[in-house]
Amino acid sequence: xxxxxxxxxxxxxxxxxxxxxxxxxxxxxxxxxxxxxxxxxxxxxxxxxxxxxxxxxxxxxxxxxxxxxxxxxxx
Amino acid sequence: xxxxxxxxxxxxxxxxxxxxxxxxxxxxxxxxxxxxxxxxxxxxxxxxxxxxxxxxxxxxxxxxxxxxxxxxxxxxxxxxxxxxxxxxxxxxxxxxxxxxxxxxxxxxxxxxxxxxxxxxxxxxxxxxxxxxxxxxxxxxxxxxxxxxxxxxxxxxxxxxxxxxxxxxxxxxxxxxxxxxxxxxxxxxxxxxxxxxxxxxxxxxxxxxxxxxxxxxxxxxxxxxxxxxxxxxxxxxxxxxxxxxxxxxxxxxxxxxxxxxxxxxxxxxxxxxxxxxxxxxxxxxxxxxxxxxxxxxxxxxxxxxxxxxxxxxxxxxxxxxxxxxxxxxxxxxxxxx
Numbered sequence: 001x002x003x004x005x006x007x008x009x010x011x012x013x014x015x016x017x018x019x020x021x022x023x024x025x026x027x028x029x030x031x032x033x034x035x036x037x038x039x040x041x042x043x044x045x046x047x048x049x050x051x052x053x054x055x056x057x058x059x060x061x062x063x064x065x066x067x068x069x070x071x072x073x074x075x
Numbered sequence: 076x077x078x079x080x081x082x083x084x085x086x087x088x089x090x091x092x093x094x095x096x097x098x099x100x101x102x103x104x105x106x107x108x109x110x111x112x113x114x115x116x117x118x119x120x121x122x123x124x125x126x127x128x129x130x131x132x133x134x135x136x137x138x139x140x141x142x143x144x145x146x147x148x149x150x151x152x153x154x155x156x157x158x159x160x161x162x163x164x165x166x167x168x169x170x171x172x173x174x175x176x177x178x179x180x181x182x183x184x185x186x187x188x189x190x191x192x193x194x195x196x197x198x199x200x201x202x203x204x205x206x207x208x209x210x211x212x213x214x215x216x217x218x219x220x221x222x223x224x225x226x227x228x229x230x231x232x233x234x235x236x237x238x239x240x241x242x243x244x245x246x247x248x249x250x251x252x253x254x255x256x257x258x259x260x261x262x263x264x265x266x267x268x269x270x271x272x273x274x275x276x277x278x279x280x281x282x283x284x285x286x287x288x289x290x291x292x293x294x295x296x297x298x299x300x301x302x303x304x305x306x307x308x309x310x311x312x313x314x315x316x317x318x319x320x321x322x323x324x325x326x327x328x329x330x331x332x333x334x335x336x337x338x339x340x341x342x343x344x345x346x347x348x349x350x351x352x353x354x355x356x357x358x359x360x361x362x363x364x365x366x367x368x369x370x371x372x373x374x375x376x377x378x379x380x381x382x383x384x385x386x387x388x389x390x391x392x393x394x395x396x397x398x399x400x401x402x403x404x405x406x407x408x409x410x411x
Contacts, residue, residue: 016360017372021408044360044371051370 008037016044020052027073038069077387081380082215088265094309098302116301123308130315131274139273140304141295144242144260147271149174151238151258152209153284159206162199164191165366167211168240189219189367197229208237212244216363227253236279246314255279264314266307269300325379328388332377335392
């Protein structure tokens with residue numbers, strides 16, 4: 001991750017689909033290549049964040065600790 | 076109001092209404108009794124069982140009646156030995172999943188379209204300790220028709236009995252043979268609610284899971300709603316006669332919905348809308364959509380039936396894209 005920013009989007013306490021909407025708003029504001037860590041504790045986020053990445057052609061990197069999901073902007 | 080939720084339950088078929096009223100006149104007595112009213116009820120019960128057996132292409136003594144489709148599918152799996160492992164698809168109805176919650180179970184994944192992985196299913200039923208397998212014939216949430224014949228062949232090769240939950244197929248499309256036990260639900264084919272049908276092929280090592288069931292005549296114990304059974308049989312006969320024509324009429328309408336909805340959602344760049352498939356009581360996403368790896372929000376299930384008209388579908392398609400756009404604008408997510 002050297003030389004790249006790690007942004008964090010804290011969506012804990014929000015019900016899906018709000019975390020995915022927040023992700024969709026935030027990611028385009030970041031430079032291509034940036035990794036965004038989404039924190040979300042709604043159980044549907046574990047399904048919806050990877051699914052959104054696939055639909056939008058962004059890279060889902062996997063879970064990161066409790067309630068964390070890492071997404072890289074690729075386009 | 077146009078009703079587009081046939082997967083939850085089809086509107087009653089007109090012949091079901093007629094049969095229900097007629098059977099209420101002389102089908103009210105206990106069919107186990109020998110006085111004339113009881114014998115008349117027995118005749119109606121036997122006729123209903125025979126008609127359903129004919130439609131399903133099975134023997135009348137293989138057809139059992141249950142209090143609901145849920146009871147039928149749960150009894151289908153619970154009639155097998157509790158100690159053995161059950162192999163099932165990841166997208167079975169929750170009624171079945173609840174029934175096997177405290178049993179050893181292997182869940183076989185599905186692809187993005189919700190089709191079960193036949194190779195994985197085949198491998199799973201060959202494992203030691205497996206006693207039964209279960210597959211839904213067509214998904215109640217997304218409509219994907221499952222490869223029942225291929226899975227049945229794999230189960231037969233492994234010597235494992237297959238339970239097929241055919242609630243969404245019976246009365247609409249043929250269900251391939253090769254299963255040991257089949258479960259269905261009359262109100263999915265235009266019969267009344269409260270009629271579950273279980274077919275247990277002869278030679279299956281299945282034991283009625285209900286306390287006090289008579290092994291020789293193992294309908295679910297308790298007085299069945301005989302007029303409803305008669306109506307269910309009449310509706311299935313009628314649905315069976317119309318099934319091909321209805322399929323030819325409805326498939327193009329379903330395709331029209333798919334194409335138009337996908338095109339308008341795609342054009343507007345929709346990925347998420349304000350819907351939710353969370354099971355209302357639990358807030359957990361649908362296990363079916365989860366297994367498919369697709370978004371669990373923003374989905375609408377549309378399912379058609381014999382009363383659905385082309386005009387209703389077109390009216391639905393005319394308003395849906397605008398409604399979704401309005402909702403997205405209200406939620407402030409229009410550009411996402």
